[in-house]
Amino acid sequence: MHWFVAKVVYQIIVGDGNHTPQFDEQIRLVSAVTKKDALAKAHEIGIQEQYAFKNHQQEMVNWKFINVPEIYTLDQLTDGMELYSRIEEPGDPKSYVAWLQTKSAQLQEQPVAELH
Structure with a gap:
């Protein structure tokens, strides 16, 4: 197994999306046999971790997986x-x-305890 660093990108869409575009670029550590396997695993993480919730203004907030560009x-x-x-x-x-x-x-x- 090898370690890989993957960038997983989500678009954050609030309500109808009529706001300044926001993207969350996450850096993930992935363990896999090959780079191709690591890319597939990172892509699967991106899909699985999409989610939606209502914010304090009762607007739907969607974290939409875009892709793994790196x-x-x-x-x-x-x-x-x-x-x-x-x-x-x-x-x-x-x-x-x-x-x-x-x-x-x-x-x-x-406090030191919170940093562990």
Whole structure:
């Protein structure tokens, strides 16, 4: 068996979809014999984990599986290895950096027990 990293993408559709398009890009760790098997497994995960629910405004929210656009073989697992990278081009860089700093501070403030 080998380890693979797969990107599984969902579109988030609220109500009739008349909103800013949203997509959730999930990075999944998959164990399989071949890359083709890993791709099939990631695709199956995407299909199985589609779901819908009503939000607090009673609008239907659908997580619609789109596809698996990327899959990479991990030859070995090493401490600190890069699993995924994405270039972000925010409209407001200062707000983006402030958001990242806030998220990091919140993570650092969590009790140690919550981080396990």
